[in-house]
Amino acid sequence: IAGKACPWAQDEALQQVLMSDWSVSFTSLYNLLKAKLCPYFYVCTYQFTVLFRAAGLAGSDVITAVISPTTRGLREAMRNEGIEFSLPLVEESRSRKQKNSEGNLETEVAHGPEVAAPSDDDDDGFSWLEEMGVQDKVKKPDAISIKLRKEKHEVQVDHRPESLAVVKGTNTFTLLNFLINCKSLVAVAGPQAGLPPTLLSPVAFRGGTMQTLKARSMNAKARVRLAYEDIFSLEIVGPVLPHSLHLLTMLLQSAQQGAFSAVLYTHEPTAVFNADLSNETISKDLLKCGLHSKTLDQLSQVPTLGKSSLRFLEMKDSAYAWKS
Template sequence: MTSQILSSKALHSWVYPQSTLPPAVISVLTSSAIEGDFLRKRQLAWEDSFRSLYYMLRKNICNIFYVCTSQFVVMFTGSDGSGCSKHLCNAYISQSTRGLRSLLREHDICFSMPLCHSKVEQVTTEDLVELSEIEKQNLGQTRRLSSLSDVDNSPQSLLAFCGNKNVHGLYDFLLNYRSSLTFLSGVDVPVLYSPVPFQNAALSSPEIKCVEVKRAHHIAASPKESTVKDTESSQGSSTGLLSSIEIKDAYIPSWIVCRVCALMDSNGRSFEASFTTERTSIGLNVALETACEKPDQAAAVEGLQESSHSFGIPEASVAPCLRSGFLKGLKYSDGSYVASLSPV
């Protein structure tokens, strides 16, 4: 089974750029007129790649891709068109700040905060200006309003953009107004991940570590982070060996996890998998079914739910009952899965 995973396309993603430049390198390149041209070309190449991915999404060629920054992860998704006359898109920003939400409102980009139960979503740009003035007069009066920013950079601050119009607004913002985001200044371009080829992309695979260990009977073993354990080899075997596959990378896209698990259960093998979720992407794992709740977006929700696959990943399905937490582990045996969740 280990050899099947390594020799298959299960671990493949398409990525741009292939590697990220550290801020110190960006600073040196920016200060040099000659090297600065390299950064400009890199920025233009990134814009071409992002534009390529977005229009592939709209044309139903790609059903999911990620834009990964140091502060948040953006997931763009689309229905596969089953039962729909129009291709429908949605997008999610894994976490946000009050400043980012204010900028999006200034550009008339509509979004919801399905995981946030406070009134933070109702705070407008004018409210923020008024808040700043009040703070100068009396800090005590702003205590309640200031607490609204407590959700910043947490899963509760996830932003959902439902429908093609709002998704296009987010795309335009990320393409043309990223410089407005101060925390992205002085850093490299965001990393783009896709399950299918796109302009300027290179094929990429995560780091793999495979080992065989002898099962320790009567001892509860702690699961390794980001591992898939094949328990079949220990069943009915005098050696009692346990195969362990550790998959490591800065980001492991959802399609890799789904493909590996599908390969494991295709042979009827029992296995256990444990996951370490990137902190900035936790919100993406819990909001998919609650994101588009408004009545005028019912068609978009229906389009996603009628899809035979979840976001173009044949091996995946959306389970609404699991939306209260992010996935910590899986156990597969006798044709069924048991999921272990961590609350948000």
């Protein structure tokens, strides 16, 4: 049944054609991003999501790509390809712990960009045993034990928001080539077997197709004090991109005389994309990227939600209130 429903799952030739066309579309989007004709786009794989943002968005003055969630294997593969990246949430947590532990006799020595690990120099780490004359009575950890301990620290952040990886500048182009040539990017089983990752963009690109969101409106009556009032609801299903949400709020503000509420459901692994990766708003010429000027101003701001996302949005008298 699966073979009939997904003919490409067992057809390697067809898979190669699909992947070739996908690579052209992916490259097209990146070139649009670089030319400031596309503000951002998503690469949605069955394991993780990548958000590419143009220079000027989210307070960055260069092109950025944020990946979530990541695993030790993915990060190691990126390093092997020469892709420089950072784990800002891990580094932030480590910095906070170091500040809290100031004044203690024991200090942590960080190795690598991801985790705090013991020193590689075993003799230095156990020199105090020699001073006490008991070095022969204590078994020192061998190289394998130290390596396993490091790996344990690394995998602790796998699949968690803290595993967010950030790639900046020219390294995003290296990431592009890495993703195009990455064999594990395509699922080998399940409904997505044999299919390239999904590309989502607010602007048209080579090979892209226009998809409409599913909308359903409902009317009901709700009791307010001693009377009943008409309640109108609009349910929108699908990948609602950030610019679409902002445009919807602008539309509802005008249509509902500045009073409405909205409940939002976020794809959880991407909530961490709201993390603050910069300290100031950068002004860039993105007027030709296809977004409304007010939407562009909003997306250019430095994110403030951290690892969370908007869950509830309410407007009263044209003033916003929200919960995350």
